[in-house]
Amino acid sequence: MTNEIRAIFDSIAPVYDQLNNWLSLGQHLIWKEMAIKWSGAKAGDTCIDLCCGSGDLALRLARRVGNTGQVYGVDFSPNLLATAQERSQQQYPQPAVTWVEADVLNLPFEDNQFDAATMGYGLRNVTDIPQSLREIHRVLKPGAKAAILDFHRPNNPQLRAFQQWYLDSMVVPMAENLGLKEQYAYISPSLDRFPRGDEQKELALQAGFASVTHYPIVNGMMGVLVVSKF
Numbered sequence: 001m002t003n004e005i006r007a008i009f010d011s012i013a014p015v016y017d018q019l020n021n022w023l024s025l026g027q028h029l030i031w032k033e034m035a036i037k038w039s040g041a042k043a044g045d046t047c048i049d050l051c052c053g054s055g056d057l058a059l060r061l062a063r064r065v066g067n068t069g070q071v072y073g074v075d076f077s078p079n080l081l082a083t084a085q086e087r088s089q090q091q092y093p094q095p096a097v098t099w100v101e102a103d104v105l106n107l108p109f110e111d112n113q114f115d116a117a118t119m120g121y122g123l124r125n126v127t128d129i130p131q132s133l134r135e136i137h138r139v140l141k142p143g144a145k146a147a148i149l150d151f152h153r154p155n156n157p158q159l160r161a162f163q164q165w166y167l168d169s170m171v172v173p174m175a176e177n178l179g180l181k182e183q184y185a186y187i188s189p190s191l192d193r194f195p196r197g198d199e200q201k202e203l204a205l206q207a208g209f210a211s212v213t214h215y216p217i218v219n220g221m222m223g224v225l226v227v228s229k230f
């Protein structure tokens, strides 16, 4: 399963950023900024972006922490990491992001290392959500926060129907034109399986987090889970 997920993301790397921009009308960058704000990252911090993909969140975190901070972007897709590396060479963020090829279920970092963490559209894709939350808890310093952005199923039936229509009738056909139908068709079942906000909060408490909040955004079509370590 892990290899299949990595293969999905490796294969969409050439079009990943472009499709996110088109399909969200550029809005995904605003949602990512919201996650960064909720992570509490500030100048001088050492931060980690989990499942960093092509680097949107990590590169923005780097701007926020500035010269005195440090940012690590972790992902297991070599192709998306190559895109991230290329983008960071073009943009010269201060400080440079350290890109790490690794499984977020087994992070190559010591305990209590990070002042803040972000994860964008990663938690729904990991094969073991409780283990992923335990790893985030382990590497955060006491008092630090993580903000986890992902799709969310709205409670309102009309909005849920719109979300499903958008995925089936806009996202998948556009991806099909690029020969990536199966990869994008995977989003819908992964969203069906993904725990709702309240269930995510319960899983985060079980992973050891002291305070947990879930913010529905985009009329509940997306959500940000914000967790703090004691």
Ligand SMILES: C/C(=C\Cc1cc(O)c2ccccc2c1O)CCC[C@H](C)CCC[C@H](C)CCCC(C)C
Pocket: 008, 012, 019, 020, 023, 024, 025, 027, 028, 121, 124, 125, 163, 166, 167, 171, 183, 184, 186, 187, 221
């Ligand atoms: C950045 C976004 C999604 C990233 C993403 C996540 C996945 O799990 C994938 C799995 C497999 C292939 C690709 C991805 C993937 O790209 C979010 C923005 C892109 C969305 C496809 C757009 C979805 C929009 C909402 C359902 C409705 C938005 C309404 C309006 C246009 C604002």
Ligand SMILES: C[S@@+](CC[C@H](N)C(=O)[O-])C[C@H]1O[C@@H](n2cnc3c(N)ncnc32)[C@H](O)[C@@H]1O
Pocket: 005, 006, 009, 010, 050, 051, 052, 053, 054, 055, 056, 057, 074, 075, 076, 077, 080, 102, 103, 104, 105, 119, 120, 121, 122, 125, 126, 127
């Ligand atoms: C939808 S992309 C999100 C990328 C980026 N965070 C963004 O918001 O655009 C999901 C990412 O999670 C990564 N991923 C999924 N499971 C992972 C795991 N167990 N370890 C590391 N990366 C993983 C994939 O390679 C992919 O880059």
